[in-house]
Amino acid sequence: MTGEEIRSTLKKYNLQSWSKQKNLNPISVEKAEGIYFWDYDGNRYTDMSSQLVNMNLGFGNKAIGDAIKAQVDQYCFIGPSYGAESRAKLAKKIIELMPDNMGKVFFTNAGADANENAVKMARMFTGRNKVFSRYRSYHGSSFGAGNLTGEPRRFPLEPGVPGFIKFFDPYIYREPIDFKSEEDATKYYLAKLEEQLQYEGAGSVAAIFLETVTGSNGVIIPPKGYLPGVRALCDKYGIMMVCDEVMTGWCRTGKMFGFMNFDVKPDIVTFAKGVTCGYIPLGGVAVSKAIAEYFDDNLLSCGLTYSGHPLACAAGVACVNYFEEADILGNVNKVGKVLGEKLEEMKAKHPSVGDVRYIGLFSAVELVKSKATKEPLVPYGKDPEGLMGKIIGLLAERKFMTYTHENVVLVAPPLIITEEQLTQELKKLDDVLSIVDEKFLG
Structure with a gap:
């Protein structure tokens, strides 16, 4: 099947988790290796949530x-x-x-x-x-x-x-x-x-x-x-x-x-x-x-x-x-330190970032309308304007793939990620947060 055939068949026959089905447009994945996967058009995506925080060792582990x-x-x-x-x-x-x-x-x-x-x-x-x-x-x-x-x-x-x-x-x-x-x-x-x-x-x-x-x-x-x-x-x-x-x-x-x-x-x-x-x-x-x-x-x-x-x-x-x-714990603690430092820099830089929390390679960026009031960017249990979906869309445009829940963006990459790879990907998150500061806070 081509990528488009896979997508259209899924939309016709498959019910997707936690989603309104009408406007779904799933990425058809042709191959995957390490922290990356590719669609049928050759576009490479970075898995920054370990899929559902389960692919700790990434793709293609022999x-x-x-x-x-x-x-x-x-x-x-x-x-x-x-x-x-x-x-x-x-x-x-x-x-x-x-x-x-x-x-x-x-x-x-x-x-x-x-x-x-x-x-x-x-x-x-x-x-x-x-x-x-x-x-x-x-x-x-x-x-x-x-x-x-x-x-x-x-x-x-x-x-x-x-x-x-x-x-x-x-x-x-x-x-x-x-x-x-x-x-x-x-x-x-x-x-x-x-x-x-x-x-x-x-x-x-x-x-x-x-x-x-x-x-x-x-x-x-x-x-x-x-x-x-x-x-x-x-x-x-x-x-x-x-x-x-x-x-x-x-x-x-x-x-x-x-x-x-x-x-x-x-x-x-x-x-x-x-x-x-x-x-x-x-x-x-x-x-x-x-x-x-x-x-x-x-x-x-x-x-x-x-x-x-x-x-x-x-x-x-x-x-x-x-x-x-493979001393995965050693890598988690080494790269996790970098993750924490970079997230703290984003918290200091961006008005939209109320808090960051991290332990190992498990982290979250909490988005707010105001640092002073701590008002969440979206109300608990609701997102009437689809703001968090738009933020995930902006990240996906940059091939930074993760998910949100409430007013939080999850960052939990595969535990095999290197410092260089992490730094490269976090620049994308930094760019998107600048857009949130400018366009979503008003």
Whole structure:
């Protein structure tokens, strides 16, 4: 098929995620390598969001491809109750990368069903029914994960499942309180969380779910002491601490898992995306030794046809090996420092940039109408004039490919990006922000 045939066929037969379908015009991709992909007219685009923050190792990684091919030659599928070498190897590797309190892994197909199964496990283990998660969170769009989700993508699922309770992120930039320090902010947010636990009946709460660093909803990084404080509350009330590492896992934040930046040991960790870097879908739930031992004598009422799919696990083993052998963490921390410095320069330069937040190669640029008032460039949950879409369009014209959510532009390139490549691409973002300053602030 030609590029135009692909595009027209998709528009006729395919429903695209999170989109009004009428005016879609998808780019037909002919080839991809590293951090770049090309359309059928030979135009080269730079992937500055790692697609959906999942292609941590970029396109065309030979080690992953070869591992998949070798598994195809052995067999493509065997059910979850049978022994598959790739499944065994990946489970062992994941637990060895986790803190010493972790015990076993249950494999899923992606992040949403990882979170759904984590809910079930926490409820079965504790015998409790309520689950806390944050308003500015995204945990998936299937029914259970969509009820965990706090932002507007949960609305089509409502009225939802009973027992899902929302609380506020430690979003210091948007807080009307002028905190003297991060520690003061932490004290405030933890006190409000504990108060809400008491109102809901802490003894009925099975789990507190947190994106370790809030992802698409703004790369909101927890203040000093916040995650250890949540851990302490969970210990105090017998609640499971669940870290959603679907985006922040697998080297994205400069550690193998995001929670490792904050000196905590969760009871449950969910993951997906970077475990196979998008080459084949895979997710999972890592649980503590205590939870794993509970299911030695109690039924684990979780099951998926493709749990631990051999092809996906083969890709996962190759990915984890590559992270270590290629010192991806070293590159993330080196290039991530440059990313932070460049973003701070843009914040100082551009009236439209209210805040920048970054950890490793995970970052967000928050756009405002006024630095003084912090009024968002678009209202929460709305974009009546399509301003954010226009900004993404301006970036796409320059072949800088990413996405926005609310008033935030995400910058999360593949973890293999070099300093030179990053600097070259950020000049494009700088140019577009100048246009936003001039034309969108008025």
